[in-house]
Amino acid sequence: MPAFSSPPRFTPHAHPNRIRHLVIFACAALAFNLLPAQTPAPAPAPSALDTLFKKGADAYNRGDYDTSIASFEQIIKLAKPGPVLEPIYYSIASAKLRKGDNDGAIAAFHLYLRTYPNGSQINDARASLTKALIAAKRMPEALAAIASLRELRSRTGSQGIDNYAAVLGLTLDIADSLMEAKKPAEALELLQTALWRDQIIDRQRRRIVELDRLFKQASASASISAGAESALGANRDALASRLKDAKDAMKSVEDNATFDIPRLLRQGQCYMELSQPWEAIVVYDEILSRFPSSPDRVYALRGLVYAKQNANLLPEAQALCQRFIDEFPSSPFAPEVAAVGGQIAAQLQDNTKAAEFFGSAVQNTQGPMLERVIFQLGGTRFALGDWPGARQMFDRYIKDYPKGEWADNAGYRSAISWFLDGNDADRYTKAEKAIKAFVANNPSSVYLADGYYRLAVCQFAFQEYPQAIAACDDWEKRFPTDGLLAEVLSLKGDVQKTIASNATEPKKAAEYNRASVETYLRAASAASSDEVLGYALGEAGKLLEQEKDWTRLSSVFSSQIERQPDSKLVMGWYYWVAKAKAKAGHASDAWDFLADSVGKQLDNPANEDVEKILELMAQIRAKERPVAGAPAPSALEQLTERLKLANDAPALVRARLQYYQARVLTLSRKPDEAEKIILALGREMPADQMSAALLAVAGESLLKAGDSERAKPFFNALLERFPSSDYRDYAYVGLGNMALDRKDADAALKAYTDALKKAGAVHRQREATVGQARSLLALGQLDKAAKLFELVAGAKEWRGEATALSLYYMGEIAIKQGDLPKGIAFFQRIFLSYVRYPEWVAKSYIASGKAFEDLGKKPEAANTYREMLRNEKLKDRPELSVARSRLQVLDPSAK
């Protein structure tokens, strides 16, 4: 946590008149009873004491404290001890405090307190003693001294003190000192005993009433007592002076509406130091709500940012950072808060916001923090894929801080930003140059292994395959134990596989394929992450499948299962073993093997491989030929029997069996029956017990059936319960469709973009892309929408209804842009080439006819409508009535 700057300090009301009235009071007292001390020496005349006193008082008032002290000490020697000397003792102590003789003042106040334990100024003496102890940095004693004032909470009137606010000032001083000494618990305890403004006002008021009473009493005495005028008058004047001081103190507190802020800020700081952020939040919230326009709220807002960050309330903390920057753009804390906002946004994976915060910090920061924020801005832009922006910051960092803490990191990331910049056609050339320069300039960099690996990738990208293989081999020699070995071997496998696929000689191809399999298997052995392990084994599996080497395929994955039976990837390996068995002609064995494997995981909603295995089992089952003469058991019955499942199996297990049944039906060309099963799952099964795949397909089915109300919780459950599932794109697309239905194109666009960016659109890329295009169209962003529709229409693997839909919308966009013939051309392509999609054909006829009408080509328009009406496949389409009515208008003779 950063060190907190000192919050604003409350300065208690000063007491310019205090010593004056003390002196006056002392004078009065002496005049009353200047009896000689009980010594053998002759008693001095009262006039001598008077002279001494006057000398001391005058010296005091002109700041000559040494003379004052000497005079008063002389009085003590000469005068008879007794209550009358109380003010003299007090004045000596005060003079010592004023002249900066803290130790002397401490001793003098202690003497006063011992001599007059019930003295009229006892609490003032305690307060002054505390002040002297603080000045002498004798904090434990100061703490004890101020503890003696704690009773002031309950003391008022004659038991109180003339200036309550002064005690708060002392409390804050001690608290600061304790904080400096890293004793926040003690500081907090002290602060919590301090009086609040309202309480101080209340007690000060009562003290004033008491002083006023004493003053009136003294005034009355002075006016009626003859012979002692000077004494009584002096007493009256002293009280008048004290009363004025007390009133001034009161006014200073009353005038200061934000009086409580300094102690509150310190209290909040104590909680932060004690790792009690929630308590700190309570304090800072209090300041912000009680003092909404005080300039000092800047400290509270800053404190609240840190408190919420420490309480892990990150979105709230981030919002507060923004509020801080908006409300206090020129505060010296603004860059620091912006940097914190950036860190929080980065933690929340909101890199766009993080870049904004860090950008603001870089612009406004000076001093040591600038180095950090430049690097952080570079890092955030790097995470955002803003490669030129990232490079700009990293290069600035290297230039300004060549020996900086993060220079190696910044230099390397600047170099590989070229490698990662997919928009730059020459990226590999530039990357190779930059990485080679980095490697040359930083021979002891921690990133050398990664750098050489990427240089090998560049060779692969340049299609310099032998050099790429040589680079991989060289890498292995340089860094034989580096953690990147599996990646490098995977790269080498990729290169070998590419050489094989490019080879014109079958022998060479087979040789490289075999080599590639072995390299991938080495990569799998070296892999330390599931990602690389899955990739390497998957590639090896595909090659072995391509080679139809079922025995090796089965053996590789069976061994892997034995080696890592608890791996998250194990179900995928079962898949490969079963596939090998099935391909080897042992379909029944394969199915049994899979059934036995999947049975152990059926009730685990987190295992997404279950549905993949069920899919493979469904494929095997769908290909089974029925045994002649015997009625085949249903797929569901067969699996239930194999797994020996009871009727009361958990809901998820039953749902997964239904899913298996539906997949078998789909693969047996009975999609309607399959759809009914999935829809029933959606209608009957609880969303909170389903797996990700089931939530995905059931949600989609419900939405297709028009039940968006029930579909929504399925999609939400999918996103909330399975935040890293492969099936999340179903949810985003579903939610996007729902948003588009309710004409909320912004929300729809966000959902479809999330499907692509956050979920990788593993299953629903086409739907997400079409959705994006439709959302952009709805938002009036015609060019962007047209580009996406063009992309969909041009994708061979998506050919079908999505193509028809895209062509239709491309036609609509052309019409909107005023190019009617171009629009007509798109529509005509649909009703000529996509007759299997009557919805889009019908819409295209109508749109085409209307475009002809708008062009004034009535015969062409009438012919279009006629052709539509003749199309048997459109006989149930609602658009027919439009065609008929338009034809009637264009050609009234038409029937």
Added chain:
Amino acid sequence: MSRRLSQLLTLALVQSLFAGAAFSQTFYFSDGRKASMPEAKTRGTNIVVPLKVAGTDGGSASVTLPISSLARIEWPAPAAIADAEADLKADKPADALKKIDAILPEQELFRDIPGSWWNQGAVVKAVALARLGKDVDAGVMLERMRRAKAPAEDISRGEVAIIDQLVVAGKTDDATARLEKLSETVTDDGGLAAIAITKGRIFERAGKTQEALLSYLRVPVFYPSEEDKMPAALLGAARAYKKLGDEARAASTLATLSTRFPNSPEAAQAKL
């Protein structure tokens, strides 16, 4: 009565009063006279004071003075009030009510006289009634306290008890409205701490755990000397921490509760 006799009676009255037991009730009348029990007795709305006539042998008389002529009374605190408070603390409102009902009628006569213990008893009764779910009766009691010009702190204490009961009964809207109104008038630490706890409970019932936590924490942060309120605040804060998934802070708060307030009902609840 002759002037002489009057003087004698007055003198005797004063003497008899000084002879009263140190812990007995003492009545101070507006005209400066005073009398102590048990010699003095209450009868209806009057106090009857026996008189010994000076210079007579066994002669006696009495004077009847209306209670309304009392300036103040000195009355030792009835033990039942402390006992009933202890019952409330131990969450036994029925026992508290029984004990307070036994002594409240005798205080009732002196309700408006300074030195009476009626207010202290009445607030205990109001709180007990509220906790027993008899919020209407509790409300009536509070109204009587208001008419008797009971201290604002006592009234707010009863009011908070009624609001607490509304929260328990799930009437949070009503509770919130009453609490907001009450918040405008309460200024003492005890009342503010009680309001913070009740607000915490309302937030908790509404599922607003974070707000509940911040409300409970106001007690240790701003009213650390309100020891009576602390166990409820700490228990509430611990519950909130737990709901927020902060097991460490929940455990540490419960540890504070059981260490600092081992005999509180909340500490017992925390162990469950």
